[in-house]
Amino acid sequence: MRLLLTSDTHLPKRAKRLPDELLAAVDAADVVLHAGDWVDAATLDLLEARAARLLAVYGNNDGPELRARLPEVARARLGGLRFGIVHETGPAQGRERRCEERFPDLDVLVFGHSHIPWDSTAPGGLRLLNPGSPTDRRRQPHCTYLTAVVTGGRLTDVRLHRLPPRHPVRPATP
Template sequence: MAVRLLLLADTHVPKRARDLPAEVWRAVEEADVVVHAGDWVDVRLLDELEARSDRLVACWGNNDHGELRERLPEVAHAEIEGVRLGVVHETGQAKGREERMSREYDDLDVLVFGHSHIPWDTVTPTGMRLLNPGSPTDRRRQPHCTYMTATADKGRLSKVVLHSLPRPSAQSGALTA
């Protein structure tokens, strides 16, 4: 049975936005599994995602402290429809990332990561897929805030889509800086 995944990272709620965009909350409702690669900032978002998602696979990021680090692992692992998935916040510099991650996570099919706020989708020499969904709340130097969706089915990840969000406005609950 195909499993719908929602990939998030670097939400920084409420530091960079008061809440996730409505489009992302709709994607949470549609997903079978929500994957979050850290930098939550506030435990309230973790509580809400746990309550509103069917299943959550998540780790903490460098901006997460206290209860977030107590409740979440530095690296999360899950098998979803035969896809061996890992979730970590930081992977280091872009140069050499594929080789480093292949060595460090040689038992995975997919590694979801965050930290840079820059979307990333590559395949390592060993065949592991590296995915960074960017950030749905803090685009930094990117043209848009982003998140990803994908499907896991029969040991394969497919239908990986990078979604761009409209620029936030004060009415959407996002903070402008």
């Protein structure tokens, strides 16, 4: 089972559209997981139409329309693993402990909010994944998303994808 993990798309505030590379990955995925901060319902509509299966939550920047359509926390069993999605997990310090206490019934927790890619495993085995943002890199060198594979009840081939800049840097003219 091929997974695409994304978050913090912030359209059309941060970008006018989703990157083509991300949309191609949506088309190739068996399940798309979006950890909130869509900002507009059109992006949700687009992913609902394109994704074979979409699991998603709302984020702190999502208004009443998106909150009416999406839960704060989503859960699903995918390929024998128990997945959860939430937008915000709080500060990096103590994240593994907090998330393990809040979600003792999960194997993998996908989250967003910070725009900073994250991949760690809590002492009890909970895997925490943040795909960053495909449209708003903030303090990061690249816009990003994650792909992964679930096979035989295991999460494998977790890959961080760096997107090319939307506006390529041009060399200075003499």
